[in-house]
Amino acid sequence: MRKLTYSAILCALTIPSVASADCGEVSITEMNWASNTVVTSVAKFIMEQGYGCDVTVVPSDTVPAVTSVAENGEPDIVTELWKNSAGEAYERLEAAGKIKPLTKVLRPGGIEGWWIPTYLAEKHPELTTIEGIMANPELVGGRFNNCPDGWGCRVANDNLVRALDLEASGIDVFNHGSGETLASSMASAVQKQEPWFGYYWGPTVPLGKFDMTRVKLGEYKAEVHAKNQSPDADNPKVSEFPAATVLTTVTPDFEDREPEVAEMLAQLSFETETMSSLLAWMDANNATAEEAAVYYLSNYGDEWSSWLNDDARKRLSRLLGN
Amino acid sequence: MATYDWLFSTLGLKEWCGQNKDSGPLSMADLLAKSKGEDAESQSLWDLPFPSMDALNESCEAFPQSRDLTKGLEQGFLAVKDSLSLVLDPLTQPLSWFLDGSLYVMLNTPWWIVIPVMLAVVFLVSKSWKLVTFVAFSIGLLAFIDYYEYAMQTLAIIFVCAFLCVLIGVPIGIAMARSDWLQRGTIPVLDMLQTLPPFVYLIPLIFLFSVTESKLYGIAIILYAIVPVVRLTDLGIRLVDKEVIEAADAFGMTPRQKLFKVQIPLALPNIMAGVNQTIMMSLAMVVIASLVSAPGLGVLVLRGIRNLELGVGLVSGLGIVLLAVILDRVTKASLARVNSAQKQ
Numbered sequence: 001m002r003k004l005t006y007s008a009i010l011c012a013l014t015i016p017s018v019a020s021a022d023c024g025e026v027s028i029t030e031m032n033w034a035s036n037t038v039v040t041s042v043a044k045f046i047m048e049q050g051y052g053c054d055v056t057v058v059p060s061d062t063v064p065a066v067t068s069v070a071e072n073g074e075p076d077i078v079t080e081l082w083k084n085s086a087g088e089a090y091e092r093l094e095a096a097g098k099i100k101p102l103t104k105v106l107r108p109g110g111i112e113g114w115w116i117p118t119y120l121a122e123k124h125p126e127l128t129t130i131e132g133i134m135a136n137p138e139l140v141g142g143r144f145n146n147c148p149d150g151w152g153c154r155v156a157n158d159n160l161v162r163a164l165d166l167e168a169s170g171i172d173v174f175n176h177g178s179g180e181t182l183a184s185s186m187a188s189a190v191q192k193q194e195p196w197f198g199y200y201w202g203p204t205v206p207l208g209k210f211d212m213t214r215v216k217l218g219e220y221k222a223e224v225h226a227k228n229q230s231p232d233a234d235n236p237k238v239s240e241f242p243a244a245t246v247l248t249t250v251t252p253d254f255e256d257r258e259p260e261v262a263e264m265l266a267q268l269s270f271e272t273e274t275m276s277s278l279l280a281w282m283d284a285n286n287a288t289a290e291e292a293a294v295y296y297l298s299n300y301g302d303e304w305s306s307w308l309n310d311d312a313r314k315r316l317s318r319l320l321g322n
Numbered sequence: 323m324a325t326y327d328w329l330f331s332t333l334g335l336k337e338w339c340g341q342n343k344d345s346g347p348l349s350m351a352d353l354l355a356k357s358k359g360e361d362a363e364s365q366s367l368w369d370l371p372f373p374s375m376d377a378l379n380e381s382c383e384a385f386p387q388s389r390d391l392t393k394g395l396e397q398g399f400l401a402v403k404d405s406l407s408l409v410l411d412p413l414t415q416p417l418s419w420f421l422d423g424s425l426y427v428m429l430n431t432p433w434w435i436v437i438p439v440m441l442a443v444v445f446l447v448s449k450s451w452k453l454v455t456f457v458a459f460s461i462g463l464l465a466f467i468d469y470y471e472y473a474m475q476t477l478a479i480i481f482v483c484a485f486l487c488v489l490i491g492v493p494i495g496i497a498m499a500r501s502d503w504l505q506r507g508t509i510p511v512l513d514m515l516q517t518l519p520p521f522v523y524l525i526p527l528i529f530l531f532s533v534t535e536s537k538l539y540g541i542a543i544i545l546y547a548i549v550p551v552v553r554l555t556d557l558g559i560r561l562v563d564k565e566v567i568e569a570a571d572a573f574g575m576t577p578r579q580k581l582f583k584v585q586i587p588l589a590l591p592n593i594m595a596g597v598n599q600t601i602m603m604s605l606a607m608v609v610i611a612s613l614v615s616a617p618g619l620g621v622l623v624l625r626g627i628r629n630l631e632l633g634v635g636l637v638s639g640l641g642i643v644l645l646a647v648i649l650d651r652v653t654k655a656s657l658a659r660v661n662s663a664q665k666q
Binding site for chain 1: 347348349350352353354356389390393528529532533534539611612613614615616621622624625626627628629630631
């Protein structure tokens with residue numbers, strides 16, 4: 001034990017060596033949902049270990065992050081930015097050149113839509129279309145679980161509800177107070193094998209965990225969908241949700257400062273399928289999102305090694321096994 | 323090699339440890355070590371991990387990780403959940419009816435009935451024209467900026483919850499004042515309710531009750547707001563002078579007469595102070611309850627935060643302040659009347 005103590009004192013006196021590379025301080029957002037924690041953790045690991053950056057993770061949410069970029073030019077990187085939840089504010093920033101989209105971080109993109117549990121769809125196949133649901137409101141429990149106030153999807157849903165005249169068919173619209181109650185209403189219904197009908201989006205843990213079937217709202221009409229994005233649109237019509245664009249964006253200032261890191265971030269992108277399977281793995285193993293990121297880094301080496309430049313690949317060679 | 327290997331080898335548990343080779347997911351620290359190619363052996367005393375469940379698990383795979391503890395708790399809760407909600411669901415059902423009923427009445431009665439009735443109530447309890455004018459002005463202002471409906475939803479919820487708090491809390495307080503044994507048992511519970519962050523007890527509530535029912539936020543508000551009325555009722559009755567009680571005994575009063583004719587009237591100022599605090603706390607809880615789908619001004623505050631609609635956030639926050647001032651002034655005014663009536 002004594003030997004251990006001496007060596008401990010010796011170790012304590014030596015300052016831990018900092019990875020030497022030419023990358024400075026970088027700030028990156030971490031939104032409050034699981035897939036984003038995975039993306040951010042993977043990006044942070046690569047930037048720190050591969051490029052020697054000093055990474056600060058900023059816990060945030062879509063709108064606050066976009067506003068912060070607009071007002072302060074910080075944080076440098078906003079990742080997994082759902083374009084439709086950021087709304088007009090993002091469009092304006094992009095037009096003004098204050099933010100620059102690098103890549104779609106999820107390919108082909110996020111899924112959003114109206115869902116029912118698959119066991120319900122199997123029992124009553126007619127419920128897989130919105131017409132079928134409106135004809136049999138009692139089969140889905142007579143309730144549509146809507147987004148909380150202040151979410152981008154709430155606006156679109158409210159317009160769709162008016163366009164379909166959902167309430168006239170005997171379906172109550174329940175406006176949830178937060179994403180947590182929306183998720184837990186789905187979870188408790190599925191656990192009891194009860195009917196449930198509502199909005200959800202993916203890739204998320206609930207959609208990875210529960211077997212849900214998407215309700216067909218009809219065709220996707222770009223013009224109608226765009227119009228449904230503004231609150232209380234006149235004469236709304238029905239359109240299916242398209243695949244949502246989910247971006248990694250950086251400030252132009254960051255791109256000038258760290259071109260190599262920006263180049264890597266422009267490559268950093270996940271298949272939506274891969275992300276779903278990561279989230280399912282996370283739930284099955286009772287793991288945290290950070291551990292899911294570690295799982296990805298240790299098992300999908302071929303995928304992420306192609307994002308790196310040669311220097312970074314050399315630094316991470318031990319992990320890549322070559 | 324992990325730090326606490328020696329512990330399990332000295333205890334002779336090596337074999338038990340090796341039973342199931344099911345190590346948990348790799349952590350970020352492991353990955354960092356792996357990418358640097360360092361071994362755990364170069365650890366210094368600085369980095370000595372606390373012998374926590376996770377650290378022990380590294381040395382002994384059969385030892386549960388802390389995630390197993392949370393998982394176990396979750397499964398235990400889910401296992402008793404069904405029988406628990408079987409009992410609690412019918413028991414709390416009236417709360418849903420009260421809340422839905424009061425929201426329905428408040429929103430479906432035209433404003434030109436609701437506002438005068440409210441002003442009449444204010445006058446009855448306070449007997450002060452100044453206060454009535456202030457309340458009329460405040461509600462008029464909220465209505466003028468189109469926040470009438472939200473403000474009424476918030477008020478309806480507060481009325482129901484505060485009323486139920488008093489209905490349940492005062493008897494509990496009286497019982498506590500009469501039995502030291504009960505007081506000793508209840509105070510820790512009250513302490514816990516007051517110190518627990520409200521979010522913490524929202525989590526089991528979400529699992530126990532259907533999130534689409536209004537009793538969910540009703541229970542959350544009542545649990546949070548009931549504490550002051552219970553405490554102050556207990557305190558008020560205990561503070562009644564010994565001499566007064568002796569006099570009552572000398573008159574040959576039964577315990578029941580003593581309670582209703584002597585103790586409660588003398589404790590009324592304290593009880594009213596408790597009611598005032600209860601109302602204030604239920605108002606504070608209304609914003610948080612909006613996270614579990616309570617309607618009212620809280621929804622607007624949340625929207626203001628989520629979308630950074632500064633104006634909406636400010637105005638709805640101000641609306642809550644106005645409601646708070648109204649409720650506080652009205653209950654304080656009636657408290658003052660109770661006080662002055664006693665002095666005569």
